[in-house]
Amino acid sequence: MFTKSRFAITAILLAIAFAITFSMACASKKAAWGDPESGLIMSYRMPIDQPIRYRTNSAFDQKLEIMGQEVGITSDSHIGFTMIPVAQESDNLTLDVLIDTLSMTITNPQGSNSPDVKNVLGKKFSMHLKRNGKEYDILGADSIRYGMGTEFEGSVSTWFQAHFPDLPEGPVVINDSWPSADTVSETTPRGNIMLIFNNKNRLSGFEKVGEHDCAVVLNEFTGSFSGEAVEGEMNLAFDGDIEGTETYYFDYKRGQYLKGASEGRVTGTIKGSGPMEMTIPMTRTFSLSTELTE
Template sequence: MELDERQFQQIMERIGEVMGQTRESVSIATSALSFSAKGLRGKDYLLGVTIDDMALNVTNADGDLSPDLTPVRGKSFDMTLSPLGIEVDVSGAEAITYEMVNGTRSVASGFKLFFPDLPDRAVKVGDSWPSSAVVEDKAGMTEIRLEFQSVNTLEGFEAVDGMECARISSKLTGTISGTGSQEGADLLFAGTTQGTDLWYFAVKEGLCVKSTSDSVTKMTISVTGPMTLTIPTTQTRKGEVHLVGR
């Protein structure tokens, strides 16, 4: 079956405050991904995904922290997608990993919320529908679980890059929990997040053309071990994703 290639560019900016000190980091991610339809898995769609290219540039006050993504380029995995765009299974991506300064990371978390969740009925401008998602991420000795609830609303239609797109806004709330260890100390993570996503979905072409996101996460890191302390953190995140090749 002929491969259908999509190339996306993602720009993400994070500004964090830890115990009153502000730290800014900028992440610029680019990827070229090929998707191929592989038939049905029950009522869901089975897709083959190939990472043709991927790069991640990360800078903050400590300097350039960009990882080497050579190990993931050219790797493939299967993912299962529901007819409404829900990522049912991306476990095949768990084995595709790279090294960050805080440990080994998998590409799987980047595909768990890759597609927008569509309504299960016909909608008109102004209609809303709910969706939810769970993302689990592991880096080194740290494991984080994020649970999201969203209310999605069809706001209208507009042309983007020559395609007639549905403009969908998503009001998001969520919780964060997790555990970890560092230098002999145990870490416990707990917090909340809220934000807004805006999706532009080309209905005729069946493509997500563009999305923007803004969120604020407030989290507490409880440290126990040689010393005990509680670290409050706040992170503001802004992101934008564009379809730049099809």
């Protein structure tokens, strides 16, 4: 009996030891993205010197009420660009960004106009990206500018200050949510504007898109905008609120932002001071989509 008991104990101990060894071996082989069932780890992973190309489309329809009359302004914009990861240090990536294409059409009651973009195409700047998607140190983008006579001037910087969705800091499963925030600002000789977005991201599911294994994230965002400008002899101050939704697809195995689409609404006022005092109610609906072009 003693021998059988000892044999049984030895067998159990060997089984436990084998199980522990097997578990450790499996753990050591665990994928960098974790496991969608027990906890997905999402982070940006970009091979050095491997180009990544995106195209972003943006449109808005804005209504102003001026002295009882409604004035409409629409815009349709497209930009294509190549991102090249050139360095990695700890959890930070350095990207070179090349502007491949840019077009914009703005339509108001006087007609349609497009800015001159010939000085933008082929220009390059650098930016930094944390593993969780936070952009910082966007160097040189402010100086890549386009304009439309004396009516409009802008830089490509605003396209990239919140290009990458912000990812969770830890593992997530379906229906887990995480907060994030983005700030987009622009300064021109005629004024400045700042937009602040407060995002509530939720992992809503998984989807196979071509060869990409994607996490599907729904973002419900709110925010605000404010700014100042000079129009002739009038000083303008504007502010308001932003709300909308975004759905984006993240390839968790490759660590790559695949595509996203958002739409929303802006409501606010423009206050003018100078020769004439006025308050102009404003509403704007907008849409934006970004897609990896392979």
